[in-house]
Amino acid sequence: xxxxSHFDAEGHAHMxxxxxxxxxxxxxxxxxxxxxxxxxxxxxxxxxxxxxDVLGVARLxxxxxxxxxxxxxxxxxxxxxxxxxxxxxxxxxxxxxxxTATVRTAGQTGVEMEALTAVSxxxxxxxxxxKAVEKGMEIGGIRLLVKEGGKSGRYEAxx
Amino acid sequence: xxxxSHFDAEGHAHMxxxxxxxxxxxxxxxxxxxxxxxxxxxxxxxxxxxxxDVLGVARLxxxxxxxxxxxxxxxxxxxxxxxxxxxxxxxxxxxxxxxTATVRTAGQTGVEMEALTAVSxxxxxxxxxxKAVEKGMEIGGIRLLVKEGGKSGRYEAxx
Amino acid sequence: xxxxSHFDAEGHAHMxxxxxxxxxxxxxxxxxxxxxxxxxxxxxxxxxxxxxDVLGVARLxxxxxxxxxxxxxxxxxxxxxxxxxxxxxxxxxxxxxxxTATVRTAGQTGVEMEALTAVSxxxxxxxxxxKAVEKGMEIGGIRLLVKEGGKSGRYEAxx
Amino acid sequence: xxxxSHFDAEGHAHMxxxxxxxxxxxxxxxxxxxxxxxxxxxxxxxxxxxxxDVLGVARLxxxxxxxxxxxxxxxxxxxxxxxxxxxxxxxxxxxxxxxTATVRTAGQTGVEMEALTAVSxxxxxxxxxxKAVEKGMEIGGIRLLVKEGGKSGRYEAxx
Amino acid sequence: xxxxSHFDAEGHAHMxxxxxxxxxxxxxxxxxxxxxxxxxxxxxxxxxxxxxDVLGVARLxxxxxxxxxxxxxxxxxxxxxxxxxxxxxxxxxxxxxxxTATVRTAGQTGVEMEALTAVSxxxxxxxxxxKAVEKGMEIGGIRLLVKEGGKSGRYEAxx
Amino acid sequence: xxxxSHFDAEGHAHMxxxxxxxxxxxxxxxxxxxxxxxxxxxxxxxxxxxxxDVLGVARLxxxxxxxxxxxxxxxxxxxxxxxxxxxxxxxxxxxxxxxTATVRTAGQTGVEMEALTAVSxxxxxxxxxxKAVEKGMEIGGIRLLVKEGGKSGRYEAxx
Numbered sequence: 001x002x003x004x005s006h007f008d009a010e011g012h013a014h015m016x017x018x019x020x021x022x023x024x025x026x027x028x029x030x031x032x033x034x035x036x037x038x039x040x041x042x043x044x045x046x047x048x049x050x051x052x053d054v055l056g057v058a059r060l061x062x063x064x065x066x067x068x069x070x071x072x073x074x075x076x077x078x079x080x081x082x083x084x085x086x087x088x089x090x091x092x093x094x095x096x097x098x099x100t101a102t103v104r105t106a107g108q109t110g111v112e113m114e115a116l117t118a119v120s121x122x123x124x125x126x127x128x129x130x131k132a133v134e135k136g137m138e139i140g141g142i143r144l145l146v147k148e149g150g151k152s153g154r155y156e157a158x159x
Numbered sequence: 160x161x162x163x164s165h166f167d168a169e170g171h172a173h174m175x176x177x178x179x180x181x182x183x184x185x186x187x188x189x190x191x192x193x194x195x196x197x198x199x200x201x202x203x204x205x206x207x208x209x210x211x212d213v214l215g216v217a218r219l220x221x222x223x224x225x226x227x228x229x230x231x232x233x234x235x236x237x238x239x240x241x242x243x244x245x246x247x248x249x250x251x252x253x254x255x256x257x258x259t260a261t262v263r264t265a266g267q268t269g270v271e272m273e274a275l276t277a278v279s280x281x282x283x284x285x286x287x288x289x290k291a292v293e294k295g296m297e298i299g300g301i302r303l304l305v306k307e308g309g310k311s312g313r314y315e316a317x318x
Numbered sequence: 319x320x321x322x323s324h325f326d327a328e329g330h331a332h333m334x335x336x337x338x339x340x341x342x343x344x345x346x347x348x349x350x351x352x353x354x355x356x357x358x359x360x361x362x363x364x365x366x367x368x369x370x371d372v373l374g375v376a377r378l379x380x381x382x383x384x385x386x387x388x389x390x391x392x393x394x395x396x397x398x399x400x401x402x403x404x405x406x407x408x409x410x411x412x413x414x415x416x417x418t419a420t421v422r423t424a425g426q427t428g429v430e431m432e433a434l435t436a437v438s439x440x441x442x443x444x445x446x447x448x449k450a451v452e453k454g455m456e457i458g459g460i461r462l463l464v465k466e467g468g469k470s471g472r473y474e475a476x477x
Numbered sequence: 478x479x480x481x482s483h484f485d486a487e488g489h490a491h492m493x494x495x496x497x498x499x500x501x502x503x504x505x506x507x508x509x510x511x512x513x514x515x516x517x518x519x520x521x522x523x524x525x526x527x528x529x530d531v532l533g534v535a536r537l538x539x540x541x542x543x544x545x546x547x548x549x550x551x552x553x554x555x556x557x558x559x560x561x562x563x564x565x566x567x568x569x570x571x572x573x574x575x576x577t578a579t580v581r582t583a584g585q586t587g588v589e590m591e592a593l594t595a596v597s598x599x600x601x602x603x604x605x606x607x608k609a610v611e612k613g614m615e616i617g618g619i620r621l622l623v624k625e626g627g628k629s630g631r632y633e634a635x636x
Numbered sequence: 637x638x639x640x641s642h643f644d645a646e647g648h649a650h651m652x653x654x655x656x657x658x659x660x661x662x663x664x665x666x667x668x669x670x671x672x673x674x675x676x677x678x679x680x681x682x683x684x685x686x687x688x689d690v691l692g693v694a695r696l697x698x699x700x701x702x703x704x705x706x707x708x709x710x711x712x713x714x715x716x717x718x719x720x721x722x723x724x725x726x727x728x729x730x731x732x733x734x735x736t737a738t739v740r741t742a743g744q745t746g747v748e749m750e751a752l753t754a755v756s757x758x759x760x761x762x763x764x765x766x767k768a769v770e771k772g773m774e775i776g777g778i779r780l781l782v783k784e785g786g787k788s789g790r791y792e793a794x795x
Numbered sequence: 796x797x798x799x800s801h802f803d804a805e806g807h808a809h810m811x812x813x814x815x816x817x818x819x820x821x822x823x824x825x826x827x828x829x830x831x832x833x834x835x836x837x838x839x840x841x842x843x844x845x846x847x848d849v850l851g852v853a854r855l856x857x858x859x860x861x862x863x864x865x866x867x868x869x870x871x872x873x874x875x876x877x878x879x880x881x882x883x884x885x886x887x888x889x890x891x892x893x894x895t896a897t898v899r900t901a902g903q904t905g906v907e908m909e910a911l912t913a914v915s916x917x918x919x920x921x922x923x924x925x926k927a928v929e930k931g932m933e934i935g936g937i938r939l940l941v942k943e944g945g946k947s948g949r950y951e952a953x954x
Contacts, residue, residue: 003292004202004213008880013216013851015858017878019820019899025496032298043163054163056374056490057172060551061233063492064382067547067555070862072227072280073287074220074855078862078875080555082585083494085485104496106585108877108901112294113287120279120298121231128232128272133162135271135306135314139191139279140299147294155294167403172374174381176401178343178422184655215649215851219710222651223859226706226714229385233378237385237398239714241744242653244644263655265744267400267424321610322520322531326721331534331692333699335719337661337740350616361481372481375490379551386549388703390598391605392538392696396703396716426718426742430612431605438597438616439549446550446590451480453589453624453632457509457597458617465612473612502814533692533808537869540810541700544865544873557873559903560812562803581814583903639928640838640849649852668934679799690799693808697869704867708916709923710856748930749923756915756934757867764868764908769798771907771942771950775827775915776935783930791930 006075015075021108026149027083028103030115032142034126035096040134044090044097044126055088055097058125062086065121066103069114079107081114086122096137097126100145112144165234174234180267185308186242187262189274191301193285194255199293203249203256203285214247214256217284221245224280225262228273238266240273245281255296256285259304271303324393333393339426344467345401346421348433350460352444353414358452362408362415362444373406373415376443380404383439384421387432397425399432404440414455415444418463430462483552492552498585503626504560505580507592509619511603512573517611521567521574521603532565532574535602539563542598543580546591556584558591563599573614574603577622587627593619642711651711657744662785663719664739666751668778670762671732676770680726680733680762691724691733694761698722701757702739705750715743717750722758732773733762736781746786752778801870810870816903821944822878823898825910827937829921830891835929839885839892839921850883850892853920857881860916861898864909874902876909881917891932892921895940905945911937 005016044054063084070078083104091098101118103111123139130137147155164175203213222243229237242263250257260277262270282298289296306314323334362372381402388396401422409416419436421429441457448455465473482493521531540561547555560581568575578595580588600616607614624632641652680690699720706714719740727734737754739747759775766773783791800811839849858879865873878899886893896913898906918934925932942950 004288005291006216006288011212012882013212013855013858014881015876015879017880017899019877019901053170053172053371053374056371057165057233057378060375060378060490061231063490064548064551065231068227068231071859072220072224073284074216074859076287077877078873080557080584080875081492082496082554084492085494086491087489104494106496107875112290113283116283116286116298120283123301124272124275124279125232127275128235129163129165131271132164135303136316137302139275139301142282142298143296144294157295171405172378172381173404174399174402176403176422178400178424212848212851215848216855219649219852219855222649223707223710230382233382236400237396237714239398239716239743240651241655241713243651244653245650246648263653265655266398322606323609324534324606329530330723331530331696331699332722333717333720335721335740337718337742371488371490375483375551379549382551383549386545389700390538390542390545391602392534392541392700394605395718396714398716425716430608431601434601434604434616438601441619442590442593442597443550445593446553447481447483449589450482453621454634455620457593457619460600460616461614462612475613530689530692533689534696537693537696537808540808541866541869557875557902558810559814559872561810562812563809564807581812583814640924641927642852642924647848649848689806689808693801693869697867700869701867704863708856708860708863709920710852710859712923748926749919752919752922752934756919759937760908760911760915761868763911764871765799765801767907768800771939772952773938775911775937778918778934779932780930793931
């Protein structure tokens with residue numbers, strides 16, 4: 001199965017050998033969103049302004065989630081992450097909240113999964129905090145935006 | 160902030176007190192999907208048939224991810240989960256893979272977050288295994304389908 | 319060694335057998351504080367009012383730390399915690415921040431360690447967030463205030 | 478909020494970017510203590526001499542706790558720790574047990590939090606093992622003693 | 637595949653639904669051993685008598701390992717363990733160390749895996765502590781001795 | 796106690812200081828097996844061929860278990876693992892399944908424990924998945940086969 005590096009010649013899953021790759025600076029940015037009813041978004045907006053910091057809790061969950069990537073994704077390499085930052089922007093046009101995460105490392109493999117896991121964990125946490133007022137929210141649009149470093153070089157998502 | 164049970168009267172995040180809730184049977188089913196290019200889906204389909212079991216790895220990751228829900232989602236209660244099952248169905252119409260997860264417990268609070276975390280972790284794992292052939296995949300449609308048990312009773316998503 | 323229930327007759331550490339204890343409602347409240355320079359406390363106070371929510375991050379760390387108690391304390395029983403709440407109060411008189419945590423469960427053993435671990439983790443997180451401006455802060459006064467439920471009944475600390 | 482590096486310009490928590498810092502040898506030593514009744518300390522002293530190694534269990538908990546620092550403290554960087562050592566000294570003058578921890582790494586950020594977490598976890602474990610004989614023990618005096626390496630250089634606590 | 641309850645009718649792995657099983661008292665005892673050279677065993681025996689408590693460290697690792705069973709074994713249910721005890725007996729006849737672990741719970745499924753994981757983790761820790769003097773040690777004889785409780789009743793290994 | 800590097804001069808357990816060791820390429824291979832009745836092995840063989848992939852689940856558990864080594868083994872250093880691969884070979888001659896694991900890193904200390912933990916976790920998972928048809932299986936023969944890199948150089952087990 002040419003291309004699927006997570007399987008060996010016999011089709012057995014393994015953690016890819018990156019021992020001989022150089023340690024280079026790597027970064028990845030991913031995005032996603034939670035779509036909700038306008039009234040649910042009002043709870044987020046009120047909280048940010050005054051009390052009940054929904055976005056702050058989700059941001060922290062995303063940061064801590066990124067550090068758990070190698071525990072969650074079976075074939076991911078453990079990496080010494082050097083930066084994690086998330087932006088959570090309420091967007092009345094969705095309506096909902098847009099989440100962007102950037103992760104950096106100096107390692108032998110990329111941090112796409114860390115960035116995607118940060119976004120995904122932040123979105124799940126938003127759902128958790130808001131589910132008392134709306135169960136029909138939907139998490140979507142989770143994708144890699146930019147990836148830099150490593151042999152394969154820069155990747156940028158189509159707009 | 161009426162409605163957001165995860166914050167107290169002063170807007171401080173806390174883990175909601177469920178001490179006085181009865182232990183009842185509870186279940187939740189959630190869904191999501193990963194959209195990919197047709198050629199990427201071919202890798203999944205070949206693997207299932209012959210070697211390199213992409214869906215099997217993602218299914219197991221989803222099961223193990225559900226058990227980590229209370230570690231990932233800051234205000235979730237730890238729960239003695241009694242069942243976790245995932246279905247991963249390749250869908251050429253997306254094209255991509257559809258993921259459904261069902262979780263059960265006998266506890267004092269629901270398992271929506273466990274089901275959503277199972278789906279989310281399985282989708283992230285699919286991305287991880289297939290990213291060598293396509294970086295532009297998108298994870299979406301993550302939502303609660305059905306929830307049963309507890310005081311608030313049955314919830315079913317609009318179709 | 320009469321009294322030390324964590325060791326058997328031969329002095330070997332073990333996790334005490336609570337199998338035959340009834341499941342009863344239990345709660346525990348613990349406190350602690352971080353002493354800092356007045357100028358460091360100003361950073362906390364400004365942050366709470368305007369931006370950089372130091373107390374919010376420490377509160378969340380305390381909640382998540384409480385859920386890790388059985389992983390951290392070797393002979394602690396894993397427990398289905400039903401409530402965790404922390405209060406973090408800036409106190410110019412210390413000067414510093416006072417932390418109080420209350421934990422509840424319906425279980426076969428108490429939650430003193432969960433409450434103490436919540437306080438301890440919140441204090442460590444305060445230190446982490448403020449150490450860029452002061453390394454000489456001191457964490458202290460970590461003790462059990464109240465414990466209820468179980469065979470040994472109510473315990474209240476001397477004032 | 479000048480000085481609080483864990484928050485960005487908008488006051489949002491993030492994990493500080495250390496990508497461009499050089500890897501240097503770093504070490505940190507922290508201390509703390511548990512104050513207890515003289516009779517409780519006798520249990521510790523007897524155990525050390527003969528059976529029921531209270532100090533040995535707490536030492537091991539401290540070592541394992543240090544390895545969990547990046548999981549417990551939300552904005553801590555995961556680090557490849559190269560040394561952890563704890564000393565636990567019964568002190569009839571307190572009366573109680575004094576705990577000192579030294580941690581080393583070759584990394585891009587310091588290990589103060591690892592040393593403080595080791596001390597804190599060892600103190601909590603002492604409390605856990607001795608609480609059957611005394612609930613009124615108090616954990617305190619947790620502070621950084623020495624820190625070496627990194628751009629900010631050597632820090633030594635006032636005596 | 638009649639008999640393998642961890643797979644559904646289509647052969648997909650899942651966590652077996654135990655929701656409708658009653659909560660009953662359950663216990664399991666497992667054993668195992670590490671075979672080593674007589675000179676290596678001397679290190680263990682000296683340590684136990686005087687300093688460097690190899691058996692104490694391995695015992696604690698076994699207790700903590702049992703609490704990690706549901707994280708390690710993909711399809712295991714998380715369980716509120718009520719007792720964990722390990723015996724580590726030097727046996728010059730092997731020569732080596734024999735390990736026995738007993739685990740109890742009041743739950744909907746058995747604790748065989750917890751007992752086996754405790755034994756296995758203690759044996760690995762013995763290996764770790766002694767590998768500086770002998771790399772050729774062998775871990776073996778890991779098996780279930782007794783299991784009680786649950787619908788399938790008592791199981792006792794052939795002698 | 797000359798030789799036991801995990802204890803200091805006073806016999807206290809510590810995590811050995813490897814700060815001054817160079818980072819070198821290191822690898823380790825370990826093996827083990829699960830002995831079972833021929834009829835139980837048939838379940839494994841059928842599953843591999845058709846459905847219910849017992850070996851695939853155990854392989855993944857071994858990979859994920861290796862990443863947990865520093866959490867399980869108290870005095871192990873956390874390491875940035877660069878490769879994990881397991882082979883699981885049904886052997887009618889045992890009868891049972893033979894497990895081999897290879898782990899690589901570029902670090903300051905070896906990966907013997909990671910390889911042994913991978914084997915041990917895979918064996919425990921095999922037991923878990925097959926225990927519904929046979930409780931009398933035995934895990935054994937867990938030993939280090941080869942170790943390369945580091946000051947102590949190459950180690951190869953006697954055949």
